[in-house]
Amino acid sequence: MAKKKDFLPKILETGANELEVIDFRMYEKMEDGSIYEWVLGVNVAKVKEVILRPDNIVKAPGMPPEVEGMAKIRGEVVPIVNLAKWMKIEEPSEDAGKYVIVMEFLREIVGVIVHDAKRIRRIKWSSIKRPPPSIDERLGGKVIGIIEIEGGQLLLLLDFEGILDELGMIKVFGITEEVSEDEVKREGKFKILILDDSPVARKIIRGILEKDGHEIIEAQNGIEGLKLLEKLLEEAKEDGIDITDKIQLIVSDIEMPGMDGLTFTRKVKEHPEFSKIPVIINTSLSDKATVDKAKMVNADAHLVKFDAPDLLKLVHKYAVKKINNKEV
Template sequence: MKNKDLLPKILETGANELEIIDFRMFEVIENNDIYEWVLGVNVAKVKEVIQKPENIFKSPGMPDEVEGLAKIRDNVIPIINLAKWMKINEPENAGKYVIVMEFLREIMGIVIHEAKRIRRIKWTDIKKPPASIDEKLGGKVVGVIEIEDGKLLLLLDFEGILDELGMIKVFSLSEEIAEGIERKGHYNILILDDSPVARRIIKNILEKDGHKVYEVQSGLEGLEFLQNIYEEAQKEGVDITDKIQLIISDIEMPGMDGLTFTKKIKEHPEFSKVPVVINTSLSDKATVDKAKYVKADAHLVKFDTKDLLHIVHEYAIKK
C-alpha cells in the first residue's frame, strides 16, 4: 500500500487544501437592517462548537471584549465576545454559540451568532482582503474567499486578535532558557508566516540568539526568495546552504500552504539541501503526520522558545 493510501483525502499533502468552519455574525445597520458577516476558521483549530455556557464568571483585569471565564469539559477558559471586538451592534440575544478553539497552546471560546457549515477550499482560492474590509477589522483579516452569491468569507487572524487583547503569553529568550541551550553556531534562517504577530515573536527570539532572519508571508513568496538566493549563490560560486541554513514555515498561509511549500522544497534538487521545520499553532496528530508525509525535518508547536532554539541548533546546516 502506498503512503498516500493511508491518509484521508484532506490529509494528502500537496493538495493545498484545508477545511474551514463557516460561521456568521449579524450586525444591525441603518433602518434596523441586518448585515451578515461571513467568517471562517480552520477546522484543525476547532475542538467543538457548543451552546454558550450559562455560567460565565467575570475576572478582574480582563479586557472588555472578554466576557469572563467558563468551565468547558475539564478546562476553565476565557470567553471572548467577537461582536464587541468587531465593534458591531449585534441583534438582541444573538450570541448563542461558542467556538472552542485551541492554538498557541491555549484553549479559548469565541462567541458567535451562527455556525453554518464546513467548507473544503484550496489555499490558492484565498486572496488578500480589500483594504476597506481589512481596515474595518483592524488589519486582522488574513484572507478572503469568494463563495456563492458573490459573498466574501473572511478568515480572521485570531493570533493577532489575541495579541491585541493582551492574551498571548510573552514568548522571549530568558537567561534561564539561554543557559540551557547548546549553541552550535549562528545561522541565516528564513521564516514563513502570514501572521505579523507570529513573525515578530519568532524573529525576536532568533535574533536575540544571534541569528540573521529573513521573513516572507507565504509559500509562494518563500519559493521566490529561495530562487533569488540560489541565483545569487550560483553567481558567487557557492552553495545555497552558504546563504541559508534553515527554513521555519507555518502551515496556514494564503496562496500556498506550508505543507505544499515543504513538499516542493523537498522535490527540488538544490532547495532540498536546506532543512525545513514546520512551525504551527496546531499540535494534533494529523498535523504531525502531514509534516512527516512531506518530509519536513522537524515539527514545532508555537511558541515554545526552548524547543525552537533546540531545533534550530540541531537541524540548521553547520557552516
C-alpha cells in the first residue's frame, strides 16, 4: 500500500509574492560511472501528497513511453509519469524511483515518479531567475526558472503543464465547440492582456481568445504586466482617453517568476487607474484555497485552465465595454 510522506505546509499569506516548493531529486548515471544529482522543484499548491511508489502500476495500451501506467491511489485511477524517462536520463538502478509526487492541476490528478523528495522550501518569486538556454534546452524548454540554494546548487522549477502537454495529457475543454449566443453575449471585441510564464499556456489562451476575435498582448510575469500597463496608461493620457479604452481585460496566471499573479492583481487593484480593468485569475489550481486567495486580492473572477466556453463567458461578462469613452 502506498504510504504518504506527510510534510505539506499551511497556505502562504496572499499576495506576499512567495511560494513553497517541494525540493525533489533525480539521479543520473554518467558515462564515467559518476552520479549527477538533479535538484528539481514543484509548487506545493499543485501537490496532493508524496507517497512511496505503489506496486500496482498497470501499463495500458496507447500510452507514451514516459507514462509508466495507471495506479489506483486513494480510490482514484491515476496516470503515473516516469520523470527519468521524460528527462532521458540513465538511472543508477532499476529501483531508483522510490517516490511518487501526486499532483492535481488542470482538473487532472497525475503521479510523477521521482528518486527522492527532500524538503519544503519557501522562496520569493522575485528570487526565481530565468534558466540559461543550455539548461532549458536540455529539459525541453520546460524549466520555469532557477533558484540558487545552499552549496551553490541550482534548483530547477519544472513546468509540469508543459510536460503534460508534450505527453498529450492536457485537455482544452470546449476548444472545438461553438459557444451559443445564449451562453455568451458577444457585445464587442476587446483588447486583452494575458499573463503566463508558460509558452504553452499563452499559446492555448491566445488561440481561444483570438478565435473569438479579440486582440491579445502578452506578458510572462507580473513585472512585465505592470510595465505594459504603465506604457498603456501613458499612451492613454497622451491621447486624452481612459486606460480602459486601451485595455479592457486582464487574464492572469498565478505561478510566475519575478512577480506572481496574486501580487500583480493586488497591485492592479490598488492602483487608481489600473483598478478599472477587470482581472480574471486563470490558473491550473482548482482548490478552494486558490479561489479564496483570488478573492482576497480582489480579482473579478477565478477560472481553471483550459476551459474555452467558460473563459469566453467571463471575458464577455467582465470586459469593460468602452470605446472612445462610449459604452459599446
